[in-house]
Amino acid sequence: MSTTALTGAPLLAVRDLSVAFDRGRRRVLHQVSFDIAPGQRLGLIGESGSGKSLTALAVMGLLPDSAEVTGSVRWRGAELLGQGERALARLRGSELAMIFQEPMTALDPTMKVGRQVAEVRRLHRSAEPGRVRPLVLAMLSSVGLPDPVRIADSFPHQLSGGQRQRVVTAMALVNSPDLLICDEPTTALDVTVQARVLALIDQALTREQAACLFISHDLAVVAQVCSNVLVMLDGRVVDGGPVDRLFRAPEHPYTAGLVATARLDLVEPGSRLPVIGDFYASGAAGPQ
């Protein structure tokens, strides 16, 4: 199942991406295919263990050595699978960036966060003496951190979870990437902070005109950022399409369950809250 781009060649083209561990005995991702066009935002939704993060890590080339990856991941037409660490490192942080789920441990505890953001810039754009610091401060304030000078001179342990996730977002955006992969960027945050960080990522994507692969287990969150969604279950893509179509007419019973649990405003007061199991019994209906 693929979401075909409306205009031009895709930025990222993933075909039959499969991942296995234990010398092929444990297959965790089965022939995942999708395209992302420049500026397009694609949501990847499913429960934990459905293979969303693996898909993202496989695209970034950050899976552990023990993983066997097959299929094809093309970036601007060039194959990424099988590329060396050096070639991938040149793309990562520059054209492809990623925000991870856990902001508390994502930053180096022994380095001031301003230096960590500046480092990502220097790593890819070498000759800018004296211009990096102002850029970093501007970046920090653009991700909604007031008093960027104080934040830049802080160590990670001196910042809250929401502040750290903004710093990580600034690191991901500092080189204006063409594709931003967000792996549950708001899951570890308080609900109130979640909404703000989400709005901020949305604004940043619009400003940078960057494409996005947005991973979440929460359809409501994905719907805020993305127009198209893929639904994953047990390492396979089982459903997909525009968000409003998915809400109106889910193809797969699992999607119907996701939609029902995301639309709690439709639940009759006094009746039991829906759970995904009402619509889809895991293992009962085989994946398509």
Add this chain to the structure above:
Amino acid sequence: MPNLRRGATRLRIRGPAVTVAIRVAIFLLSLVLASVLIFVVCAALPGDIAQVILGQNATSESLAALRHSLGLDRPLLSRYLDWVGGMLTGDFGTSFFTRLPVADQIATRLAVTGWLVFFGMAVALLVAVPVGMIAAVRRRRLSGAVISGLSQIGLAVPAFWAGILAVFIFAVKLRWLPANGYVPLREDPMQWAAHLVLPVLSLAVVQASVLTRYVRSAIVDVLEEDYIRTARAAGWTRLGALWRHGLRNASISVVTVLGLQLATLFVGAIVIESVFALPGLGQLLLDAVAQRDLMVVQGTVMVLVFAVLVVNTAVDLSYVALDPRIRTARR
């Protein structure tokens, strides 16, 4: 629970100056306790220095007279205070046996042991840090497993056996280096270095094996940290991320082990000194114990304890420099 919580917060918000002051106070207290312990144990040791000096046939009157002239009949407390007070001014007392100042004997010997321990640790670190890093990065490959295996063998080898083997190969068979003895640095730097090579290597083999394992496991832990993945996602290669963001974090746990290892290095140096007939602190201590020369024993042990305590304090203070979570208060 609330009390515990408050305690933890207080610990976290104390500044670096308080951390340093507390550590220095602990250092001084340890030093005092060590001096009491050393003195009491030496005083309680069986064996009579007067008997050793005068021989088995001495009369009880002459023994008592000698004990009096050595000051051994005075109360323990005043002997202890004399000893400690003297050390504070650099006077470690006079050897019962040779009648020479203990401080002079220790000073000349300390130079030998000091070089041995310093170069032993330096060589061990120069080997262990890069080798441990390679073993960690390649832990799933053959080369990593080979390094781990070799360091396991190195761990099992006693330093004196490594020393004897080194003498046999490089001094006896190949005749590249002297088998034993010592030449002071000021007399002949080349000969000084030549005489130190084998003892230092014998000492370093074991230390390097131990440290390699600690460096490896510290780096393996760090490699699995989220911030290494973040660094790679930002454009570092695996090795680049380790170099830039892993080493400093890994060094925090390696430095701890370094402090503990230094104590065993002193013990190892004493053994190596007797294998290579080096006139160091170890030989001085062994001779003094055999002769019941308590002033020399006390003074030498005190110097060794002082050195270990200084290193451990330096290790604790280095955390303040290495880890900003200790250095800076929460904002």
